Amino acid sequence: MKSDRISAAQFAADGSFAGRLQKLVRDVVVPYQYGILNDALPDAEKSHAVENMRLAARKMAGEDIPPEAFYGMIFQDSDVAKWIEAAAYTLIATGRDEKLEREIDGIVDLYAAGQHADGYVNSYFTVKAPGREWQDLREAHELYCGGHMMEAAAAYYEATGKRKLLDVMCRFADCAYEEFMHRNTRGYPGHPEVELALMKLFRATGEKRYMELAKHFIDMRGQAPNYFVEEEKNRGWSVWRGSAELDTDYTQSTLPVREQKDAVGHAVRAVYLYTGMADVAKETGDETLLAACRTLWESITRRRMYVTGGIGSTGIGEAFTVDYHLPNDTVYAETCASIGLMFFAKKMLENEHWGEYSDVMERAFYNTALAGMQLDGTKFFYVNPLEVVPGVSGVAVTHLDDLPERPGWYACACCPPNIARCVASLGVYGYSENETTLFADLYLGGTVKTAKGTAIRCETAFPHGGAVRYTFCGAADLTFAVRVPAWSRKTALSVNGEAVELRAVEKDGYAYLTRRWQEGDTVELTLDMTPRFVYADPRVAADSGKVAVRMGALIYCAESVDNGEVLPLRVDTGVPPRSLPLDSALLGGVVPVELSGVREETAQALYTDEPPKRTPCTIRMIPYYAWANRGLSEMRVWLPEA
């Protein structure tokens, strides 16, 4: 059954988990990142992103700006775009804010002033490489930056009704349409993003050419001969990256998308592409495209995804590798990739409401995406390892990406504003609807309004508690489809206190409750929050003989701050994991889990015939998303069995 995501304004979080996250984004993350983008924070790595836009504007006004005045990555504009989008959703989620709007408007003015007569806009090419526009589609990120600014424009228009940025981006989209539908019809972006963004612009404006262009990019991708190979041959120069070092898998362009069987290459590029594909499939009813999406979904979730919802097994190309290759310590699992996996999952959900899509979206959000941000909102992981050992992680030449603590900001700062925009717009991932049905896809405390105006209040301590109570704030005829996650092994459902037999109402991971609802009606879902061991497919070599622990949607980990050295811990899987009471003073409020196990004593020699002495011990686990918030620590998600 198809659906649409709700608009951000249809959800208002309460003071529970999601609401606290959104408040953090409003109070800390958005102002902090504004400071960074404007180079106003002395301790952060230089961004120069806003200054680049200012330079482009001055150049368009006729000033002589030397090319070397540009600073930063070729996709530096996108940091600003993602920040605007995050700020826009914050305005929706937590209320209008004149100061913040002034800040956004100031940037929009700069950006708009940098737009060329034909609609093209990009500070890198305007300042640093004029005349080279559209010539390095593989790496120059023009459509990527433009795509992110389209998303920002749609969100800011949604938040405020202000059209200036939307109009700028429509002109850019029109410019791209001219270029790629009429002039360079074989070209498509090396870093997908504009496809999904064009779909948002199409929805915001009703302009079908934007969808047409998105579909065109998707259809052209991977056609022979490979566009990027030809492009580089003909071009003979590269704006950014050394040439042929990365193969066509890196850009998901080895085959036409409908023939692709495996998720390959740069993981963020991959899931952004698949999101665009799923969106076009939904809008156009293209079954072959949807079938390709399902195949790629299975490739990721059945064979190439970490238990934390992380994707991308290596920093070499920030990429997928091969089936079942999921090393825990040299993983990449970029924060952005898991956010992109959420996008893909959500768009698949809109095509067909299968609980598996929600389960994966939830897994990616509550584990890897959230782990990307320090609890205080000021530091960020780009890479999310499942095992760190101080002295190895971030130190050994093989582990330079896999840091044991979050640094502040990156020269390549894609992840921090990505998690901010994701959290600020969390409601749109939490619910979907169509003519007849409201779907509760995630469990978010707060109030959702259907398109027709019915409000439903959700009260829950999720992800730390399993009780979810929905209360109708008015009467309505509708089907309320509440997700029943596959991980919940015993789930109770009741309506107005009366038990509902799940089997009778459940289909594909959702309980469908159709009736004439009255104000005050309640739907109560009780999920199984028993902490459990998780076992990986034996083909995952890195997890051989090991178990992970989850409670509900949360994957847990052991840190040395709680346990002393973690590497010598072995789990007794004969004793079930035990959850402790919620500790509201710990890590912003978490439910610790304890395991029984043993600790191996350090041996006298590197290798010995003597079995190590083992002392019984209790192993204390915390949710993975909260790791590395208490100083340098050994950390492991997968622990060997005793």
Place this chain on the structure above:
Amino acid sequence: MKSDRISAAQFAADGSFAGRLQKLVRDVVVPYQYGILNDALPDAEKSHAVENMRLAARKMAGEDIPPEAFYGMIFQDSDVAKWIEAAAYTLIATGRDEKLEREIDGIVDLYAAGQHADGYVNSYFTVKAPGREWQDLREAHELYCGGHMMEAAAAYYEATGKRKLLDVMCRFADCAYEEFMHRNTRGYPGHPEVELALMKLFRATGEKRYMELAKHFIDMRGQAPNYFVEEEKNRGWSVWRGSAELDTDYTQSTLPVREQKDAVGHAVRAVYLYTGMADVAKETGDETLLAACRTLWESITRRRMYVTGGIGSTGIGEAFTVDYHLPNDTVYAETCASIGLMFFAKKMLENEHWGEYSDVMERAFYNTALAGMQLDGTKFFYVNPLEVVPGVSGVAVTHLDDLPERPGWYACACCPPNIARCVASLGVYGYSENETTLFADLYLGGTVKTAKGTAIRCETAFPHGGAVRYTFCGAADLTFAVRVPAWSRKTALSVNGEAVELRAVEKDGYAYLTRRWQEGDTVELTLDMTPRFVYADPRVAADSGKVAVRMGALIYCAESVDNGEVLPLRVDTGVPPRSLPLDSALLGGVVPVELSGVREETAQALYTDEPPKRTPCTIRMIPYYAWANRGLSEMRVWLPEA
């Protein structure tokens, strides 16, 4: 107690393990490699190594040879040098051979004809980069190639008494002496090798200046400011490798050698350097240098060595990484590095007869060094992983070095002739002696002669059997010091059938038996060949919860050719490993070991709460050195405990 290694001629192998290996080297490896070096084998990768020497000779004779006529690595000469050394030791080990000597003499003539008037000789610089000699000491490998040819010269002189190559290399050494003792006194080689080779040349000729130059290189290494950094700054070009990508650790030049605490950088460079240091320390009585060697020995063997005696945890720089970082699947563990570790161990033994040095030498030889060569002598591993999974190993971008099967020959062919020269001269690693004592350091079937002429016959099925019987073939007053390996947990020793109490005669891993020996006297050593589980220090994250298996000196592994899929196997360590009878039809004759364990069934999902179904099974193990001789197979040394 100090000692010298015996000369190669003092040992003659019988038809047991060592003898069969030497026969393989004579009958297959040496002729095969001669064919390759002369580009006479159509299926092998082009070598051109002999042709390079021919081109250099023709150029020195006045012909116009274009620089691009040179082909191969900058150190291509060293492939030939190692082959000559292997062939020379073969002449000693298995008898003179006119045809082989003609082949060697032919190459020596070419090489000699390429020598410059000042003694300099190197085909790369003569043909391809004339005028750039001695200007890129970090990477140009001139002293490395020269060193290998000095070793070849000493061996060929030892084998035949022919002086031509020895004289050529003395002139080269004289040339290097002039350059580095008088002109460029701060310089030293980026790839150590010439230090240990100069010591061999010193011993072959009695010329003390060669030892002086070796000591000088060692003393200059790592002095501030760093020579290689300065060299590159001043030079502004590089003959081979891109410039500053590799740091000073790579060349073991960050600190003066006496201040180095950790084994770092390129593993082969490291152990070749340490071998030279240990040799100079022994000859000069330099206690500070010996102390540095002991520190570096401990760094390797206590914290940075695989259970197989492999060293070098990463292909990035073919290098050591950090303490306890010993990944099994993305390891480097170059064959040459373990051979170099044998050199270092042997030279430490000559400084002080501690059994630990022999134990490590034995571990490196019988596991990683031997694994480097296919049982038929025609294919070779450069990299020796402890875990391979077809579809990942050699395929994933992270595993391109770690191949699941031996390829035939490499463009960079350092390992194949290295294992050949090591096997052909195995006797010199097996025994050492001094004025009073003959040390049996390894257990090699065959006859050893002391410098004074006493012959002792050793009969043993080692490494597949633990009985070692020495018989005196004549009378002699001497101390016979038989190694008692640390791995043998119950060792019996008898002289002429009468038990000797080990405690009374053992010191530092050797049983010292002093008496007037008569012809026919026997010394019988019975080593504990009970197969045992091996446990790694818990700080080795890659081996957490896993065990390896050894029988005597041999580390074992499980292959899927014997077991079906290996990844789902879990070992029941409550049941001791069981050795089967020697299977002479299997892999050239090995003792299989069986373990009790379980096989985990493949789950329905990538991650599941359901504990996997486990079926009891027997796990069959073979010696690691013999892996990958029966087609593509999953392989694991470290198996998870059930």
